[in-house]
Amino acid sequence: MKKGFIFSVAAVALSSATLHAGSFQLNLQGLRQTAMGGSGVAFPWDVSTIFYNPGGLARLNGIQAYAGVFGVSPTVRYVPDNSGETYAETKRHLSTPFAVYAGGTLSKDSRWALGLGIYTPFGSSANWSNDWTGRFITQSISLQSIYFQPTVSYRINDLISVGAGFVYGTGSVTIKKALPVQDMNGTEGQAVLDGKANGVGFNAGVHIKASNNLQFGLSYRSGVRMKVNGGDASFSVPAALAANFPRTAFDATLPLPGILTLGVAAKVTPRLTLQGDLVWAGWKSYDSLKFDFVQNTASLADSKEPRLYRNTLAVRIGGHYEICKQFAVMVGGAFDPTPSNARYVSPDAVDADRFSLSAGLSYAVIDKLSIMAAVNYTTTAGRQVKYEPANFSGEYQIKSLVPAIGITYKF
């Protein structure tokens, strides 16, 4: 009885709430936070605060180890303009971003804490079919990343603690697109671009514990310029055109935005904690996506695809209710305005304002060991956009259901 009641109240509260992750950014680095709309800068729930707010790490008592995995398989539908009831959808493809953290205070009363986070801050996989109408723009794209973040945190006093981590990011990108040249059988050409990328940045935060019941957090994750150096571009084209499409190396840079998060968490009853984050993302740095081919020909010029992103402000809120000492439930929601420009939305990076709802639970099997589960549902309304450089227009909608499971162990 009581459990159901709590769920329904929270659902009503959230339906009018607005809460974030725009574009190819993933906001799936912690189970509890995911369950609470992605919020979590103000409250160091566990060692995943290495990502959410390194300043909170010194608040932990002792060392923890943490692992979580997320099942991401969004579907994007495209309805072309003036084409009747036809539509195209991305093939469902499961990707599994993960997060692993270990760290905490060096001893129970130590002011210093150390930790390491390994997580996947962005990723995207859009697999349109090879023969769909937009194949000359994209057939499939796969972006993957893993960030390593060694972190140190220091508790200045009971009120303030600070923390910072160095970020080394590594990743890969694979892009496939059809080329509008056909052999004698009508088979179209194809370009495959494959590259490894890396970049560096930092993640810093401040945690303020105003009282046992009121906490604040501020974190800044720097932008990271993920650079592809010496990627491999290969082309399959009719023999007569092979000289125009030589296999060549390419360079490209994907600028990931700096993200500033301000949040508050309040224990409104001994069992219920509410929290909210305001998230500013500096997407304006993503002006265009450039591919610089080492060997250019009349048919193979360097490309510059306009993106013209704008900065965004997202809101995320969540609640955590402790039913008993071993068992807690969480709900949350988020509103993520899109950074993309409606004139430059390419089917390889479809985006729209995202609404998400989430829920989760944690269960302490024994005092030291908890298992956590969460589910996030994200949807967009239909969005009418164009990719002007290709004169490709239509309406898109994205839906995504992400289940997640994790485990945490306190030493």
Add this chain to the structure above:
Amino acid sequence: MKASYIPLIAAAAMLASCKPTIKGVTPSSGEANFSYYVAIGNSLTAGYADGSLYRSGQENSYPAMLGKQFMTVGGGEFRQPLLPGNAGWPAPKRVLGYTTSCDGVTGLGVKLYAGASDTSGSSTNISGQGPFNNLGIPGIRCVDYTVAGYAAFAQALAGVGYAARIYPHPATDRPIDIAAATNPTFFTMWLGSNDVLGYATNGGEGNGTGGAMPTDISTTAAFEASYNAVVDAMTLKGAKGVLINIPDVTTIPYFTTIPGRGLVLSTPTQVAALNAAYAPLGITFALGANAFIIQDPAAPGGLRQIKNNEYLLLTLPQDSLKCGGWGSVKPIPKKYVLDETEVGYVRSATNTFNEIIRAAAIRKGLGYVDAHSYLGTLQSGIRFNGVTLTPTFVSGGAFSLDGVHLTPKGYALMANEIIRVINSTYKSSVPQVDINNYNGVLFP
């Protein structure tokens, strides 16, 4: 107990809405009735491409594309007089291949299809399999529509039996009667190009101010009478439709591929030799690109340099330019040149005929597709879903290897323009064609 179901119901609702739900506009016929569609026209309507007619070209004709789209708004089967094979009939189609020119350089070039012939049975009269929805006849002019026995006449004159193949009585039938007898609910009519094109593609050798032969420009009076007669016959029983006007033939690759200033002189010796030879006529040459010398009976000495607003035909033998001294020591024969005056005749007749077509559309309340303007926009490139089509020969993708007719992709562009006009004229919602489903130029 009841309340404990709420999370379950909420979870079920979430799972149910995990698939996107947006939908396109449901096709509708609006004020038109597409149940029986017939296409009237010439080679462009028949699906002619690469200098010939062949089965896959017919299957990718713009009327076939329209017929398929009309099926979403109540259209019936679209029947075409399909040829048995893909080699091209009666002449083999043109394909891209490797050719060696007179100077020994081998490169990508246009040649005749040399594969196995599959045209057997092409000349059999198949009128018994009709009626056909696609009545496009390669070579037919607007003024031919009222000629009794056109099919037999055309076969005797040019050896081309496209009409003789599908008309029940080639020796006596009038094309207008064959068209009207189909009694369609909806029709498209792209007629009139050959009333100027035949003159132009023959280098203006015929009569530019009006004549009766296929190499003449048709007289305005005959064009107007025939065009209006066909429109009247087609709409007699209330059929709706669209009339498609005549494109600007001087923008097609047949006339724009070989540059007038294609005489490239790379040594002072060459320049001096030509300057010396042409000194009496006052023609001078310089290093780099020069205008070719063309035949012109009206010019001093019967020759002169080609002007910027004059065109060389795609049929001009390249080897004669490269190795035969054409355009430099010998003038290019005038049958390969569309000169200033001839261009003027073509443009003037095109405009006059298009006025007649537009007036007919207004008079009958039919849709008017301005192919002249639309294909004009192809000059700067038409972009569709990541592919840019231009009128450039071979690489542009819109024109087939004869430089006059379109590729399936090019025909698909026209189909969409026609659909756009139909939808705006008849408040219908016929879905567009996916241009990328159709072939462009094929490379070895």
